[in-house]
Amino acid sequence: xxxxxxxxxxxxxxxxxxxxxxxxxxxxxxxxxxxxxxxxxxxxxxxxxxxxxxxxxxxxxxxxxxxxxxxxxxxxxxxxxxxxxxxx
Numbered sequence: 001x002x003x004x005x006x007x008x009x010x011x012x013x014x015x016x017x018x019x020x021x022x023x024x025x026x027x028x029x030x031x032x033x034x035x036x037x038x039x040x041x042x043x044x045x046x047x048x049x050x051x052x053x054x055x056x057x058x059x060x061x062x063x064x065x066x067x068x069x070x071x072x073x074x075x076x077x078x079x080x081x082x083x084x085x086x087x088x
Contacts, residue, residue: 001059005072013070017059024056031066038065
C-alpha cells in the first residue's frame with residue numbers, strides 16, 4: 001500500500017507499507033524512522049480504538065502509526081485514492 005502524507009512541519013513524504021517485519025515501510029527515511037520508533041507500542045487503529053501493539057508485519061497498525069503522528073493525505077495501491085478519515 002502506498003501512503004502519501006505530511007509531517008507537522010509541513011514536510012511531505014511517501015512510503016510503501018510492505019508488511020515485512022524487518023522493514024515495515026520503504027521510501028521516506030523520516031517516516032520509516034517514525035514507524036520504527038513506535039513499533040511495540042499500543043496504537044489505536046481508529047480514533048476510538050481498538051488498541052493494537054504495532055508490529056512491522058501488521059500493515060493496519062503501521063498505517064495507524066502514520067495516521068496518528070502525521071497527516072495522511074492519500075493511501076491505496078496507487079496512492080490516488082483519497083484517504084478515509086472518520087467524520088469526513
